[in-house]
Amino acid sequence: MKKVIADLFKKIHERYGYKRITKKLKKSGHSINHKKVYRIMRELVLKCVKFMRKSGKYNSYKGNVGKVAKNRLSRRFSTPIPLQKLVTDITEFKYLDEEKLYLNPIIDLYNEEIITYETKKRPTLDLVMEPLMDTIEIIKNHAAYRTSIHSDQGWHYEHNQWVRTLKENRVFQSMSRKATCPDNTSMENFFGILKQEMY
Structure with a gap:
């Protein structure tokens, strides 16, 4: 399992942490707990380093240039209906x-x-x-x-x-x-x- 995890980590260019590695393993047919994946990755020093880099966000706010609409979603980010x-x-x-x-x-x-x-x-x-x-x-x-x-x-x-x-x-x-x-x-x-x- 150590070799499988190490090979998978290398294949995805060290971009996934233990949770997403676990999902990949389960999709491939391996029955393994995320805690065990975490322990193995820690033992092999397989650490996702991509999240160390900061990146900026574009801000398009220029003051009130038109009418502001009300917040219809109110942080309800799920729906069972397509295109709703x-x-x-x-x-x-x-x-x-x-x-x-x-x-x-x-x-x-x-x-x-x-x-x-x-x-x-x-x-x-x-x-x-x-x-x-x-x-x-x-x-x-x-x-x-x-x-x-x-x-x-x-x-x-x-x-x-x-x-x-x-x-x-x-x-x-x-x-x-x-x-x-x-x-x-x-x-x-x-x-x-x-x-x-x-x-």
Whole structure:
């Protein structure tokens, strides 16, 4: 089992801790307790080091530039209904020392699947509008109930075009309270894992 765990840890580029290693082992057919995996990894000094690195978060708040929507989710981040609760936000990646890339995904809280996303070198309005239009097409064809899209209070999400597009397509708008990251925990968690394990 020590060799299996060591090989798996190397295969996933030292990105997983003992809990996720345990899940991988169970999927592969091994019957093992997470406490035993923890002991073995500790004995073999297999430590996930990817979480030592800090990464910044893009802040699109520019003061009150439009109407702030109420928080419809109120931290209820699960739903048994596809396309009922969606969350979105923007994050920033730095590369080649000077360059920046911005990512805007839209995630369905039904199964935490990214249903659409956009990347751009500048955080323009198109960064959020293009995935929104794709999402609306998906909603029209597949949503059984009225959809809510939750975001922070960034200027993109207060913009008249964003607000009008949601209203025209009967999509509820929901917003986190100012400077309250836990109101959009699902999105923050996704960005954290993406940056620490992959980026």
